[in-house]
Structure formats: C-alpha cells, structure tokens
Amino acid sequence: MGAKEEVLYSMQDRVAEISINRPEVHNTLTPSAIARIEELLAQAERSPDVGAIILRGAGGKAFCTGADLGSGLEMRDASFLEKHDARASFARLLLRMQRTARPILAMVEGYCMAGGLGLCLACDLAIASEDAQFGLPEVKRGLWPYMVTALLMRHVGPKKALELCMTGERISAHEAEKLGLVNRCVPKGELQKEAYEMARKIASLSPAVLALGKRSFYTAWDLPLEKALDYLASQLTHNTQLEDMAEGISAFLQKREPVWKGR
Numbered sequence: 001m002g003a004k005e006e007v008l009y010s011m012q013d014r015v016a017e018i019s020i021n022r023p024e025v026h027n028t029l030t031p032s033a034i035a036r037i038e039e040l041l042a043q044a045e046r047s048p049d050v051g052a053i054i055l056r057g058a059g060g061k062a063f064c065t066g067a068d069l070g071s072g073l074e075m076r077d078a079s080f081l082e083k084h085d086a087r088a089s090f091a092r093l094l095l096r097m098q099r100t101a102r103p104i105l106a107m108v109e110g111y112c113m114a115g116g117l118g119l120c121l122a123c124d125l126a127i128a129s130e131d132a133q134f135g136l137p138e139v140k141r142g143l144w145p146y147m148v149t150a151l152l153m154r155h156v157g158p159k160k161a162l163e164l165c166m167t168g169e170r171i172s173a174h175e176a177e178k179l180g181l182v183n184r185c186v187p188k189g190e191l192q193k194e195a196y197e198m199a200r201k202i203a204s205l206s207p208a209v210l211a212l213g214k215r216s217f218y219t220a221w222d223l224p225l226e227k228a229l230d231y232l233a234s235q236l237t238h239n240t241q242l243e244d245m246a247e248g249i250s251a252f253l254q255k256r257e258p259v260w261k262g263r
Contacts, residue, residue, distance in 0.1 A: 007036040008058070009043070014051040014203040015196060016044040016102075023059025026111055028068035031086050034093050041100050048262060051203025051210075053100070054195055055123055056107040057116075063106070063132070066114025069141070090115060091147045097122040098218050101211035103202050107195040108132045108173075109188060117181075118148035121155055124214065126182040127198065128173040129191040134181060135170035154221065155180055206244040206260040213239075 008019040018040050020027040037055075044050045057063040067090070078086070097104055097119075106123035112134045120126050120134075128134075136145040136152075145152070145165055152161045156179050164171070173185035186194045202210070216235040220228040239245055243263050251258035 004036065006030065006033040007040060009040045011044075011047075011050060013196070013200050014049060015054060015199040016040075016047070016050045016052070017054045017056065018044070019056050019058050020064055021058040022068075023057070023061065025068060025070075026062035026065040026113075027057035027059070027116070028065050029090070029115060030068050031089060034089050038093055038096055041096060041104075045101050048207075050102055051205070051207055052199040053102050053104045054107050054199050055104055055119065056195075057110070060109055062111040062113075062116070063108040064113075064116030064119055065111050066116050066118075066138075090118070091150075094118055094122040094147065094151065098124075099215075101214065102207070103199075103210055103214060105195060105199050105202075106182075107191060108182065109191055113170075114138055114145060115148065118145070118151060121148070121151035121181065125198065125202075127191065127195045128176060128182045128185045129188040130173050130185050131188050132173040132176070132182075132185065133170045134173070134176045135168065136164050137168040137170075139166060140168040206242070206248065206258075207262045208242050208244050208260075209239065209248075212242070 006021055008017075008021045010017045010019075018037060020029070020033060020037075022028060022030075022033065041053070044053050103125065104123045106120045106126035108120055108126060108128040109132055110129075112120050112128070112132055114136060117134055117136060136148060138145045149161065149165060152164065160179060171179075173182065176182050177185045184194075212235060216232060220232055223231060244258075244260050247258050247260065
C-alpha cells in the first residue's frame with residue numbers, strides 16, 4: 001500500500017477529512033503514513049476552502065494504535081541515526097498539528113492507544129464514541145510513551161498521567177471525557193454527525209481569528225502568568241487590525257450574518 005492509500009483526504013462543507021486507512025492493523029502508523037499526514041495538513045492549511053480538519057481512523061474499530069512495531073519504525077537495515085530520525089518524525093507531527101492554522105478535531109472510535117492517544121491529544125478538540133478505549137500500553141511491551149507524555153501531562157494531573165503510563169491499563173471513553181482527554185463521548189451511531197456538526201460550526205467562523213487564537217493559546221500555554229498576559233495583550237492588538245474583526249462588529253450591529261474574508 002502506497003502512502004496515498006495509507007492516509008486518505010476528502011472535503012465537504014469547508015471541512016477536510018484526513019483518514020488513516022490501515023484498518024487491517026488497527027490504523028498503526030508507518031513513517032510514510034506520518035509523512036503523508038503532515039503533507040495533508042499542509043494541503044488543508046493552504047486551501048481557502050478549508051475551515052476545519054477532522055482526523056479519524058478508517059474501519060470503525062480503531063482511531064489509531066500507534067507505531068507499526070512489526071515493520072514501520074524498526075527499520076532494521078537503517079543506521080542508528082536514521083532510526084532515531086524516523087522515531088522523532090512522530091514528535092514533529094504532534095508539533096505540526098498544534099502549529100497548523102486550521103482547527104483539528106479528532107473523531108475517535110474503537111481503540112485509541114499509544115501514539116494514537118498522542119494524535120488525539122495533539123488535536124485541538126476530540127469527540128469519541130462510547131465504545132472507544134484509550135490507553136498507553138507501551139510499558140507492557142518494554143517501552144515508555146515518551147513523546148505522548150509531553151501532551152498527556154498538559155491535559156491531566158501528574159498522578160493520573162503516571163498511572164496511565166505505569167500500568168498500561170485502558171480507560172473508557174466516559175473516563176477519558178471526565179479526565180479531559182476528549183471533549184465529549186457520544187453513541188457510536190451519532191459520532192460522525194456530532195463531529196461534523198462541531199467542525200462545520202467552527203469552519204463557519206473567521207479563519208484569520210481562529211488561526212491567531214489557536215497560535216496564541218498554545219504559545220501562552222507554557223509561559224509564566226505575567227509573560228502570558230503580556231503576550232496575549234499583544235495578540236489582542238493584532239486581532240484588532242483584522243478586517244474580520246471590523247466585519248464581525250458591523251454584522252452584529254446590523255443584525256446580519258458576517259461575511260468573513262480571512263484577513
């Protein structure tokens with residue numbers, strides 16, 4: 001299977017869908033699949049017709065279960081540095097997702113394990129079906145979820161984060177919702193409807209404001225309070241220079257729907 005078949009791309013109603021298409025192996029990731037997701041994120045970001053992105057796994061049984069340990073990231077004939085760089089490509093993908101100007105929503109059904117949980121956490125929003133299961137089983141394979149922990153510790157407290165890492169046990173979609181790993185869980189039959197409803201709602205808003213706001217959120221996340229407030233004050237000034245801000249205020253005063261220009 002080529003890279004273009006490993007990860008599929010489609011678009012409707014200003015929502016781009018990126019689908020990991022390896023259902024026979026629970027949508028595990030190969031280096032080529034990781035590169036393809038990055039390529040499609042860039043494609044969606046460049047398109048003025050895309051207002052939001054949905055990331056999902058094909059087949060209905062798994063969102064993603066992390067690296068393909070059987071073939072993908074082992075690269076037996078590669079050098080030590082080549083192997084290291086291949087593994088680090090996943091870290092670059094997680095960062096790329098948070099730096100993508102368009103909002104990304106994870107549509108999670110079935111297994112969301114290991115690096116798959118990392119992908120879910122790297123999305124800006126996540127909706128899961130009630131049958132979804134989440135976990136970090138790496139410790140049971142003699143590994144540790146190193147790169148995923150960078151995002152996990154930003155979503156939950158240290159005790160729960162370490163429990164997930166140290167036990168390798170799975171949790172339900174309802175518990176994932178309580179922990180803040182996903183925004184909500186819904187019946188399986190309603191997952192696609194709910195995900196697209198949220199994505200279309202976001203896609204109907206100003207892409208310029210969303211891009212500026214998303215970047216400011218993640219930048220301020222790791223700043224001390226005083227520096228975060230100074231930085232966010234500067235971003236508010238940038239926001240006031242957008243044509244879309246003037247259009248939003250005019251539309252509100254005129255009691256009409258705004259017509260966003262994305263600038």
